[in-house]
Amino acid sequence: MGEVILTMKGIDKSFPGVHALDHVDLEIRKGEVHALMGENGAGKSTLMKVLTGIYKKDSGTITYEGKEVEFHNTREAQDAGVVIVHQELNMLGHLTVAQNIFIGREFKKGIRIDDKKMNEEAKKLFDRMHIDIDPTETMSNLTVGKQQMCEIAKAISHKAKVIIFDEPSAALTEAEIEELFKIIRDLRAQDLGIVYISHRMDEIKVITDRVTVMRDGTYVGTLITKDSTKDDIINMMVGRVIYEDPKTKNMTPPGAPVVLKVDHLNAGKMVQDVSFELHKGEVLGFSGLMGAGRTETMRALFGADPIDSGDIYVNGQKVTIKSPQDAVKYGIGYLSEDRKRFGIVVQKTVAENTTMADLDEFANGPFINKKKENEVAQKFVESLATKTPGVDQLVVNLSGGNQQKVVIAKWLTRNCDILIFDEPTRGIDVGAKNEIYKLMNQLAAEGKAIIMVSSEMTEILRMSDRIVVMCEGKKTGELDISEATQENIMNMATREIE
Amino acid sequence: MESIKQNPLVKKVGFNRIVLCIVLLLMYGLFCALTGGAFFGLRRILSALNYAYFLGFLSLAVTFVIATGGIDFSIGPVMFCCALIAGFCFTIYGVPMPAALLISLAVGLVFGIFNGYLVAYWDVPSFITSIASMNIAKGVASVFTKTQSVSWPQSTQEGGWFRRLVTFEEIPVGLIILLVVAVICAVILNQTKMGRYILSLGSNKEAVRLSGVNVKKWEMSAYVLCGLLVGISAIFFVGAYTTVQPGYGDTYNNEAIAGCVMGGTSMAGGLASISGTIIGVFIISLLQEGIMALGLDKNLQLIITGLIVIVAVFADVVARRRKN
Numbered sequence: 031m032g033e034v035i036l037t038m039k040g041i042d043k044s045f046p047g048v049h050a051l052d053h054v055d056l057e058i059r060k061g062e063v064h065a066l067m068g069e070n071g072a073g074k075s076t077l078m079k080v081l082t083g084i085y086k087k088d089s090g091t092i093t094y095e096g097k098e099v100e101f102h103n104t105r106e107a108q109d110a111g112v113v114i115v116h117q118e119l120n121m122l123g124h125l126t127v128a129q130n131i132f133i134g135r136e137f138k139k140g141i142r143i144d145d146k147k148m149n150e151e152a153k154k155l156f157d158r159m160h161i162d163i164d165p166t167e168t169m170s171n172l173t174v175g176k177q178q179m180c181e182i183a184k185a186i187s188h189k190a191k192v193i194i195f196d197e198p199s200a201a202l203t204e205a206e207i208e209e210l211f212k213i214i215r216d217l218r219a220q221d222l223g224i225v226y227i228s229h230r231m232d233e234i235k236v237i238t239d240r241v242t243v244m245r246d247g248t249y250v251g252t253l254i255t256k257d258s259t260k261d262d263i264i265n266m267m268v269g270r271v272i273y274e275d276p277k278t279k280n281m282t283p284p285g286a287p288v289v290l291k292v293d294h295l296n297a298g299k300m301v302q303d304v305s306f307e308l309h310k311g312e313v314l315g316f317s318g319l320m321g322a323g324r325t326e327t328m329r330a331l332f333g334a335d336p337i338d339s340g341d342i343y344v345n346g347q348k349v350t351i352k353s354p355q356d357a358v359k360y361g362i363g364y365l366s367e368d369r370k371r372f373g374i375v376v377q378k379t380v381a382e383n384t385t386m387a388d389l390d391e392f393a394n395g396p397f398i399n400k401k402k403e404n405e406v407a408q409k410f411v412e413s414l415a416t417k418t419p420g421v422d423q424l425v426v427n428l429s430g431g432n433q434q435k436v437v438i439a440k441w442l443t444r445n446c447d448i449l450i451f452d453e454p455t456r457g458i459d460v461g462a463k464n465e466i467y468k469l470m471n472q473l474a475a476e477g478k479a480i481i482m483v484s485s486e487m488t489e490i491l492r493m494s495d496r497i498v499v500m501c502e503g504k505k506t507g508e509l510d511i512s513e514a515t516q517e518n519i520m521n522m523a524t525r526e527i528e
Numbered sequence: 529m530e531s532i533k534q535n536p537l538v539k540k541v542g543f544n545r546i547v548l549c550i551v552l553l554l555m556y557g558l559f560c561a562l563t564g565g566a567f568f569g570l571r572r573i574l575s576a577l578n579y580a581y582f583l584g585f586l587s588l589a590v591t592f593v594i595a596t597g598g599i600d601f602s603i604g605p606v607m608f609c610c611a612l613i614a615g616f617c618f619t620i621y622g623v624p625m626p627a628a629l630l631i632s633l634a635v636g637l638v639f640g641i642f643n644g645y646l647v648a649y650w651d652v653p654s655f656i657t658s659i660a661s662m663n664i665a666k667g668v669a670s671v672f673t674k675t676q677s678v679s680w681p682q683s684t685q686e687g688g689w690f691r692r693l694v695t696f697e698e699i700p701v702g703l704i705i706l707l708v709v710a711v712i713c714a715v716i717l718n719q720t721k722m723g724r725y726i727l728s729l730g731s732n733k734e735a736v737r738l739s740g741v742n743v744k745k746w747e748m749s750a751y752v753l754c755g756l757l758v759g760i761s762a763i764f765f766v767g768a769y770t771t772v773q774p775g776y777g778d779t780y781n782n783e784a785i786a787g788c789v790m791g792g793t794s795m796a797g798g799l800a801s802i803s804g805t806i807i808g809v810f811i812i813s814l815l816q817e818g819i820m821a822l823g824l825d826k827n828l829q830l831i832i833t834g835l836i837v838i839v840a841v842f843a844d845v846v847a848r849r850r851k852n
Binding site: 359378387 | 725
């Protein structure tokens, strides 16, 4: 490990309703691989976006190579040598490898693009990385792993001094990960500073020199990797205080009837042969890594996407669900992970969103009874403690947590007995999170059946009565809360990969 | 500026509409001044209004489609198609006038159903659908009339009674019908399930679909209502212009859309104002009349309405960017 190349100090960033970064520190040295860890929503990506100029920080300082800097966009950061390799690859599939690497700064011969020179330069880069990729190959013909290598080559070609890897291994096979690590060690040997964001504890132990842990937008601490244990890191990630009343046993009343049974459901590549049962008054957690197929399962079951095969039973009756209309008819409500796109109509008011799924109940013939609509909306604003100036407020003006409450009100108005919460607290701050948790518990106690898809381990362990784990489109396990631990869930969630 | 917008009266009427009314009055004042007061007469206003009737219906029609986030470039030619087919039935086939009027509505309805079905159920972009049906409308009308123009009867001729419905004589029946239909449209848009769903799906179709709403049906309903209103507009068009030629009608698309977006309906969908549309149409009609009164080139009006569309849409884009 060499001298310090990059220091972020007291970085603060707020979005409406969320304090995303609360005075966070980070220090990167030359020739080190520095892990940035934390749960989903801890603020890792936000911190890196502040660094590379995608977001503007509210306060704090960034010192790079001894000088205070502020990058206004990724281009400026790149030019200075701070480059990010994104989790989602930003490649143009129909262009060649070399064209992708040099996009925006093509070599030219007169006014024509000099493809030959670009191919040669790309080849040099790959040689330096000791990998074998044909620069003239069309990008979409490469595997995801190879595409990632190209992304890294692109980063190096910017004469990078600091490279940020945002969950680089998420989509890679075991062999590809090995190759990635070889490249990263190479880069480290060339005295680059490397930030490595990942959830995978074993990778952290293998590849990194130091670990900085974040939690709920705050800096928790930095450890030397080889001097610390996995448990040290997990303890820092999870903390102790925020999660009061975790479930220790299944709270579902014994003998509660099965309200929803899904039998050998298939829908595309992401939902393969998924079966499970949901009981009245139960919270069934769906855990898994990103891209495990949980959301796809819920969308298929809700009729939002077509089903290939499989049976669905509601209250013991076999039902055909071909559209959300059918699902709603059988009393299923779906709260999407992406509220803005799939949950609310932002240009409509709280009242109008509340009655969206059940407008027939508020209509005399074709006419809407606005008085009744406002009364019911007001009732839910009060019972859910939604913070809004009034039911005639446009939902676009509400914070994330309150928008979520409006979506909940929508399904409660419809009186749905089966509620699917997909990432119910994503983008919601801690206080509002607790309110949503309380609400879900209350709904379950009233006899609603709840499916909760969540990528946050602590959320799964806190809320679920039973847990279904998925990996790569398949169900890989089912646990009662009394036997569930982070470790055995994580084992199931990665079963297919290993 | 903000304090004006917060005034309860301004809030209720809508800042945009107050501005539009001021624009309307200023334009009128300007034309009166420029023509040395010649413009200041009932005859001119009536003449402007005669033009406004059919454009009003056309603009109301497209307002519903734009509210869903779609667009309809077929309204002008479809209006001509309605007038040609219905007029041809009356003059050549001797169909009685009431039936001819119904034929006009029916033709408009058929095009509305056609456009709506393609857009809502087959997911063909409304831009493409409407350009295609614009050509279909022109072609059908030409084939049906064997490429002859059709003249509707004068008020003294047999069947000419229909003009009393659509023009300004002792009682402004046409104006009353337009305003009554506008009120009905406003009620549909703001008080009914149909209007609620049209505006909601214009704002976020996927969220409405995932609420278990039959979005296809409601999206199509906007086009069907649009078609019906276009059928009505055809009757008012021949009331003002008598003769229709096959192969034309495109210019009215732009005027109708201009009236609509000027009135505060967002091209992005989800926001629409019926009263705004009506005021917008009055402005366009006044403009046309003013240009004629000043003895300026008639084509100037094409340029100005073109510019109005761009300015109004740009203002909408800026307003939304600022909100984000």
